[in-house]
Amino acid sequence: MNVAILDFHPPEPSARELMELALAPHMLIGMPHLTPTGLSETWAMKELGHRHWLMLARHLGMENADFRTPDGGEAYAAICATSLEHANFDAVRANDVLTIRSALSPVSRTQVSTGHRLFVRGNLIGEVELISTFVCRMREGDNYSIARVPLPGLTAAAEDNALARTAALLRAGTLETHFGLPANPAKALRGYRFEPDASQEFNGAGLFYFAEFQALTDRALGRWFPELSQVSRREIFFSGNIRAGEAVRVELMGLSPDRRQACCRLRREEDGKVIGKAFMEWQADELMPA
Numbered sequence: 001m002n003v004a005i006l007d008f009h010p011p012e013p014s015a016r017e018l019m020e021l022a023l024a025p026h027m028l029i030g031m032p033h034l035t036p037t038g039l040s041e042t043w044a045m046k047e048l049g050h051r052h053w054l055m056l057a058r059h060l061g062m063e064n065a066d067f068r069t070p071d072g073g074e075a076y077a078a079i080c081a082t083s084l085e086h087a088n089f090d091a092v093r094a095n096d097v098l099t100i101r102s103a104l105s106p107v108s109r110t111q112v113s114t115g116h117r118l119f120v121r122g123n124l125i126g127e128v129e130l131i132s133t134f135v136c137r138m139r140e141g142d143n144y145s146i147a148r149v150p151l152p153g154l155t156a157a158a159e160d161n162a163l164a165r166t167a168a169l170l171r172a173g174t175l176e177t178h179f180g181l182p183a184n185p186a187k188a189l190r191g192y193r194f195e196p197d198a199s200q201e202f203n204g205a206g207l208f209y210f211a212e213f214q215a216l217t218d219r220a221l222g223r224w225f226p227e228l229s230q231v232s233r234r235e236i237f238f239s240g241n242i243r244a245g246e247a248v249r250v251e252l253m254g255l256s257p258d259r260r261q262a263c264c265r266l267r268r269e270e271d272g273k274v275i276g277k278a279f280m281e282w283q284a285d286e287l288m289p290a
Contacts, residue, residue, distance in 0.1 A: 015064035019054045029096045029120075037230060038090035039098070039125070041218075044118070045082065045211040048100075052114045052130045053077050055104045059112075060151075069136050069149050077132040078146070079210035080111070081167040084234045087126045096120045107161045109150045110134050129163055143207060143241040167237050170277065179235075179261045179279040181254035188251035192220035193269070198244040208242045208275075217264050217278045220250035233281040240275035242268045248275075 013021075027033075033043050056077055057065040067075040092098065099119040106112050116128045138145040169175035175183040194216055196208055201216075203209040213236055221228050242248060247269040254263035259282075266276040 019058060019064070022054055023051055023058075023102070025100055025102075027098045027100070029092060029098050030094055033098075034092070034094060039092035041084070041087070041089060041230070042211050042215045044089070044126070044128070045214060046209075048102075048114070048116050048128050048130060049079060049211060051100070051102060051116070052079070052112075052132060055102060055114055056112055056132070059104050059106075060154075067134065067151065069151075073136055074205075075134050075136045075149055075151065076205050076207070077112070078135045078207070078238075079130055080133045080238050081129075081131040081163050082210070082214070082234075082236045083127075083129040083163050084231070085127045086124060087230060087232050087234070088123075089125060089230050091123065091125055092120050105159075105161070106154050107131060107164050109154050110148050111164060112154060113161055113164065131161070131164055131167070141206070143243050146207075146241055163235070166235070170237050171239065179233075179263065179281055180256055181261055181263045181279070183263075183277075185253045185263070188253055188265075189255065190224060191249050191251045192223060193247055193249050194219065195247045196242065202244060206244070208248075210236075210238060213238065213266055213276045213278065216248065216250055216266065217280075220252070220264065221262070221280075224252065229282070231280045232283045234278065236276060236278045238276045240268070240273050242270070242275065246270050253277075 029039070034040060053065045057067075067077060069075045097120070101117045101119070102114055104112060104114045111131055111133045113129060113131045117124060118126045118128070134149050134151045135146045136149050137143070138147050166175065166178065170178070170183060173184060177183055196202065196212065201209060201212040214234065249267045249269055251265050251267060252262065253265050256262070262280045264278045265274050266278070267274050
């Protein structure tokens, strides 16, 4: 008896279908997602950044996240501010199921916000907000020439966005204090130099990846305060980028008397421009050593 064997291959899913799968709310946690102390904040920010872009593409009715300027040039939804609150990432272990509940809200014709609530075993372990702005390079391949561009289909939200408002005040230099610390101190308390690698800290668009700002800040804080634990609250505001091969300095700009709050800025060494500011807070039982 002859048996006919059918070599059947299901059709490859479309990018739109894969976007929906990537936005599934439940994830099984394993080694790629963890550090020795729990869920990796850097991994979480990369994952939520990916979801942010996919949610934006879905919101705009796109088949994939290939954003374009009105004249057809490449555009990017660049993260310009992030917020992390109620972080309890050390509660996460291998084989836990991480649940991510997300929502999108336009902020303006160039900015959009996504909010993400993270749960493990029914417990909230963190709330994250990401705000992106559409940008393009005014000069091909030059990360210094990044400029904002409007994107058709976005309208301003009816309600004020607190994180976007803080970012605007910080850019204007009119924000006096944040996290109880001076927002624009002139003198750095200490500094840490780092040389990002294009194959490690840059993303597919050739930009120094937003999640690496947070990771670099943690590296500096870990050197200055070795016993430092996971922050419970963090906000980062981005104001520039670097070219491949350039060095970055992380500078400690403020530290509260009780050592519960700290402020750092990231400055590119090439021309001294500040490309990011980070504000951190620790719970009372997670203080830095005196």
